[in-house]
Amino acid sequence: MAGLIGVQSGRLRAALLILAPLACCALSLLHGRFPVDPGTAASILLDQAVPGLVTANWSPITRAALLDVRLPRILGAALIGGGLAISGASFQTMFRNPLVSPFILGVASGAGFGAALGILLSAGALGAQFLAFAFGALAVLLSYAMARVYKTAPALVLVLSGVIVGAFFSSLLSLLKYVADPFDKLPVIVYWLMGSLASMTNAKLVLIVPPILIGAGALLSVRWRMNALSLGDDEARSLGVDTTKLRLLTVGAATLITAAAVSVSGIIGWVGLVIPHLARMIVGPDSRKLLPASLSLGACYLLLIDDAARSITSAEIPLGILTGVIGAPVFALLLRKGRLGWA
Amino acid sequence: MGVTLEARGASYAYPGAGTGARTGGKPVFSGLDLAAVPGEVFSILGPNGAGKSTLLACLAGLRPVSAGKILLAGRDLTSYPRAEAARIMAFAPQAHQAVFAFTALDVVLMGRAPHLGLFASPGRKDRDIAHEALAAMGVDHLADTPYTETSGGQRQLILFARILAQKPRILLLDEPTSHLDFGNQIQTLVLIRKLADQGMAVIMTTHFPGHAFFADGRAAILSGGRFTATGRPREALTEKALSAAYGVAVRLADVPGCGRICAPLTGDM
Numbered sequence: 255m256a257g258l259i260g261v262q263s264g265r266l267r268a269a270l271l272i273l274a275p276l277a278c279c280a281l282s283l284l285h286g287r288f289p290v291d292p293g294t295a296a297s298i299l300l301d302q303a304v305p306g307l308v309t310a311n312w313s314p315i316t317r318a319a320l321l322d323v324r325l326p327r328i329l330g331a332a333l334i335g336g337g338l339a340i341s342g343a344s345f346q347t348m349f350r351n352p353l354v355s356p357f358i359l360g361v362a363s364g365a366g367f368g369a370a371l372g373i374l375l376s377a378g379a380l381g382a383q384f385l386a387f388a389f390g391a392l393a394v395l396l397s398y399a400m401a402r403v404y405k406t407a408p409a410l411v412l413v414l415s416g417v418i419v420g421a422f423f424s425s426l427l428s429l430l431k432y433v434a435d436p437f438d439k440l441p442v443i444v445y446w447l448m449g450s451l452a453s454m455t456n457a458k459l460v461l462i463v464p465p466i467l468i469g470a471g472a473l474l475s476v477r478w479r480m481n482a483l484s485l486g487d488d489e490a491r492s493l494g495v496d497t498t499k500l501r502l503l504t505v506g507a508a509t510l511i512t513a514a515a516v517s518v519s520g521i522i523g524w525v526g527l528v529i530p531h532l533a534r535m536i537v538g539p540d541s542r543k544l545l546p547a548s549l550s551l552g553a554c555y556l557l558l559i560d561d562a563a564r565s566i567t568s569a570e571i572p573l574g575i576l577t578g579v580i581g582a583p584v585f586a587l588l589l590r591k592g593r594l595g596w597a
Numbered sequence: 598m599g600v601t602l603e604a605r606g607a608s609y610a611y612p613g614a615g616t617g618a619r620t621g622g623k624p625v626f627s628g629l630d631l632a633a634v635p636g637e638v639f640s641i642l643g644p645n646g647a648g649k650s651t652l653l654a655c656l657a658g659l660r661p662v663s664a665g666k667i668l669l670a671g672r673d674l675t676s677y678p679r680a681e682a683a684r685i686m687a688f689a690p691q692a693h694q695a696v697f698a699f700t701a702l703d704v705v706l707m708g709r710a711p712h713l714g715l716f717a718s719p720g721r722k723d724r725d726i727a728h729e730a731l732a733a734m735g736v737d738h739l740a741d742t743p744y745t746e747t748s749g750g751q752r753q754l755i756l757f758a759r760i761l762a763q764k765p766r767i768l769l770l771d772e773p774t775s776h777l778d779f780g781n782q783i784q785t786l787v788l789i790r791k792l793a794d795q796g797m798a799v800i801m802t803t804h805f806p807g808h809a810f811f812a813d814g815r816a817a818i819l820s821g822g823r824f825t826a827t828g829r830p831r832e833a834l835t836e837k838a839l840s841a842a843y844g845v846a847v848r849l850a851d852v853p854g855c856g857r858i859c860a861p862l863t864g865d866m
Contacts, residue, residue, distance in 0.1 A: 478719065494679050495680075495710055496715075539703075540699060
């Protein structure tokens with residue numbers, strides 16, 4: 255990843271940014287405690303895509319490990335990592351603040367509360383996922399509605415309302431933890447909050463693909479206009495940008511992504527905050543390049559982190575821990591030599 | 598091709614004034630009439646806090662007037678979609694704060710926003726226009742330089758290039774000379790005059806009476822919420838009117854080859 259910073263040619267850089275996530279996906283597919291050689295993996299994927307094309311010379315266990323365990327997890331990691339990073343990059347540009355994460359409007363606290371509620375009510379995996387998504391989205395909706403009351407300095411007020419709503423749901427979450435059965439439910443809630451992709455299934459994956467793809471597509475399609483938002487409201491409006499509409503679209507799209515991501519993975523911090531910085535060091539602050547680059551790097555980052563999570567020890571290490579433990583020193587190192595892309 | 602921007606009886610009060618300590622319930626200004634016509638610079642002078650920037654924001658359609666009307670080409674400004682107004686009129690704020698290190702070219706390209714749809718991004722034609730605008734300002738060599746690494750004078754030129762790329766017919770400039778050194782101030786004024794001579798209507802706020810004399814056209818002093826003087830600069834900006842507005846005694850003098858200048862009366866002669 256660090257080597258990318260030195261790449262100056264735009265076209266080569268674009269090719270690398272497209273190929274890198276694909277390479278990481280392939281690598282992650284072969285990587286793990288259950289050994290699968292590249293030939294078998296390719297044959298199984300081919301057979302899944304076009305049944306009967308290749309003769310089956312693999313065990314059903316290998317096939318299940320690859321298609322039902324590893325593949326959803328890998329696709330999930332790529333989608334969630336890319337999604338959190340592109341949301342973070344959009345929010346940083348929109349709020350003109352490089353310290354903003356995609357969770358700034360309270361989506362993580364809301365989703366955390368929703369998931370805890372689902373766990374407490376024994377709503378099942380999909381029930382908890384649905385409640386996490388719903389409360390994550392509800393939290394952002396509340397922040398947005400609260401900010402709409404004030405007409406002046408909307409971007410700043412939006413951040414403040416996000417903090418307020420986030421604090422409210424954090425308290426509600428604490429309340430749920432307090433009343434949860436400490437031997438049965440509480441550990442589940444705590445592990446959920448640390449973030450993990452260990453329980454990823456095809457059923458869960460199918461539910462998050464549409465919102466993340468729709469959200470990312472929406473952000474990508476307005477990404478040039480987002481540049482103007484970073485000049486501040488008055489200047490953007492004087493350039494003919496309908497700031498209210500654009501901001502609503504950005505918040506809505508980012509919320510689709512983050513709420514869907516958090517609903518299956520728990521709270522994975524750091525990706526949405528730091529990957530946009532890394533991307534900005536490589537391609538600069540222009541959203542036309544920044545958003546696609548964030549998408550690509552976010553996917554790579556979470557894929558690699560998840561590979562580490564499932565292989566460092568025989569017991570899984572929660573992702574929320576690893577993203578920071580590995581990410582913080584790497585970022586500190588990059589900070590030392592890279593240009594930040596903001597003043 | 599010229600378009601006129603007019604204020605008729607324009608008033609502005611902060612929303613929820615009446616309880617506001619800052620305004621004491623009084624409007625910032627009220628009943629202002631002005632017209633910016635093609636080929637002329639309209640200079641607005643006045644003490645700090647008189648509401649010059651607010652007036653300019655109202656004229657740009659960024660703040661709604663609380664009474665009266667702003668007319669763009671004879672039509673009420675509020676009836677314009679944001680992008681349509683931005684194709685006619687460009688606004689340069691007082692202090693442009695760049696958070697991210699966009700290149701000069703990216704900054705100038707943003708001037709193309711009113712000409713492009715919500716999902717569009719600038720193409721070759723827009724890039725050509727942006728390069729032309731940078732070249733017209735003599736800063737095409739800065740195209741790939743991060744905006745944050747340019748000097749104050751260069752930033753002003755890049756901002757003007759963005760305005761040119763926007764292809765407006767009316768310019769609203771909030772203290773275009775305030776962050777510049779002496780030489781860049783004059784360069785900017787010459788540029789503003791040139792743009793006016795090409796048929797643009799310009800409204801600018803300034804702290805320097807001399808700049809209003811230099812820009813010629815028309816001038817007004819905004820003080821105490823109303824225009825205390827308005828007309829041709831040489832007629833409106835009298836020693837008496839300027840002294841009253843700024844609270845310091847001033848002298849005007851015609852310097853051969855320099856035009857009219859304004860200096861404080863210090864008494865040490």
